[in-house]
Amino acid sequence: MPYAIAGVITHTDLAMSHSIEFNIAKVRQLIREAEKKYGRSPGSVRLIAASKAHPASLIRDVAAAGVRDVGENYLQEALAKQAQLLDLPLIWHFIGPIQSNKTRTIAQHFDWVHSVDRLKIAQRLSDQRPSGLPPLNICLQVNISGEVTKSGMPPDQVVEVAAAVSRLHGIAFRGLMAIPGPAPDFTRQRESFHQLAKIANRLRSEHPHLDTLSMGMSGDMEAAIAEGATMVRIGTRIFGPRSA
Ligand SMILES: *Cc1c(COP(=O)(O)O)cnc(C)c1O
Numbered sequence: 001m002p003y004a005i006a007g008v009i010t011h012t013d014l015a016m017s018h019s020i021e022f023n024i025a026k027v028r029q030l031i032r033e034a035e036k037k038y039g040r041s042p043g044s045v046r047l048i049a050a051s052k053a054h055p056a057s058l059i060r061d062v063a064a065a066g067v068r069d070v071g072e073n074y075l076q077e078a079l080a081k082q083a084q085l086l087d088l089p090l091i092w093h094f095i096g097p098i099q100s101n102k103t104r105t106i107a108q109h110f111d112w113v114h115s116v117d118r119l120k121i122a123q124r125l126s127d128q129r130p131s132g133l134p135p136l137n138i139c140l141q142v143n144i145s146g147e148v149t150k151s152g153m154p155p156d157q158v159v160e161v162a163a164a165v166s167r168l169h170g171i172a173f174r175g176l177m178a179i180p181g182p183a184p185d186f187t188r189q190r191e192s193f194h195q196l197a198k199i200a201n202r203l204r205s206e207h208p209h210l211d212t213l214s215m216g217m218s219g220d221m222e223a224a225i226a227e228g229a230t231m232v233r234i235g236t237r238i239f240g241p242r243s244a
Contacts, residue, residue: 001143018241020061023238029220030233034225048093050217050235052077052243056084062238063088069235071095071114073104081205094178095233097151104128104236105137107170107205112137114177114233122165129170136170137179139214144195152178158199159206166207175212175230176200182219189223197228 016076024047031045049062050071059070059081072078073096073232082092093204103124106113116122116138129136139162141151153161158176166173169204176199193215204210216232217225224232 020058020238021065023240024062024065024067026094027234027237030221032235034222036225040228045165045229046065046096046231048214048231048233049238050095050233051081051239052096052235053237054235056081059090060084063090069093069231073097075105075159079105079109093233100124100163107136111137112174114139114231115141115151116165117141117143117151119164122154122161122168122171126168126170134177135172137172137174137212138165139175139212140165140173141177141179142196142199143194144178144199145181153194155199157242158203162207163204173207173210175210175214176203177214179217180215180220183223186223189220190227193220193224193227193229200228 025048028173031047032042035042035045047067048069048071049059049067049205051059051062052073056183062070066216069091071093074083078092087181092110093111093114094106094110095114098106098115098121100120103121107125108130113125113136124137125136139150140158143159144155149226162173179194183189183192196215197213200210200213212231213229214231214233216229218234218236221232221234
């Protein structure tokens with residue numbers, strides 16, 4: 001730590017050096033409280049650190065605080081960080097929009113892909129997953145808000161895409177993901193997440209092994225947990241605001 005070498009500890013240094021650990025402790029506490037309040041089993045919600053726009057050094061701090069799951073949105077940025085963190089046992093989640101010419105590299109370098117929004121992407125990830133690696137875990141991204149974001153497939157396509165995806169080798173179909181648009185209050189947030197949970201529940205009659213609902217970010221994690229999230233993707237509450 002630079003301040004140790006300089007021999008002078010300022011309040012800012014202390015705040016900076018402890019903030020990730022402190023923020024993660026707070027997020028974990030929020031998760032525990034929400035699990036309890038909404039009748040979820042303790043430990044049923046997994047924390048993914050969404051680290052876009054933040055450097056590898058901060059992911060090191062995240063890992064030091066005991067979080068192994070890291071979510072990245074942009075492939076080149078993710079690869080650069082991965083190359084700096086090879087010594088850590090991290091689990092890498094791809095959570096950003098996917099162009100088809102990026103699937104090969106994603107299939108080689110990630111453990112999870114949350115943002116599969118069309119069958120073609122799943123087929124390519126399946127074909128391109130290296131045979132020496134375990135199956136790539138995937139979630140289908142659903143556009144439940146209908147307008148705000150363009151990513152995600154319409155809810156009425158999910159059953160058909162899920163049927164096709166579940167037959168692919170090299171990938172393990174784990175569940176659904178959504179990024180609802182900003183909602184004015186907790187009730188409205190829950191309504192969005194409830195839509196995704198309902199789709200997942202219906203899917204389970206055909207796909208009983210589905211165990212993942214990837215939903216909830218810094219602003220709406222409690223509502224997501226109330227509606228059954230098993231993974232929350234948290235950026236700002238861990239790292240602070242993203243500049244630019
Ligand atoms: C940036 C991002 C997050 C984290 O958002 P915060 O509001 O900073 O917690 C989660 N999921 C996806 C897909 C993101 O792009």
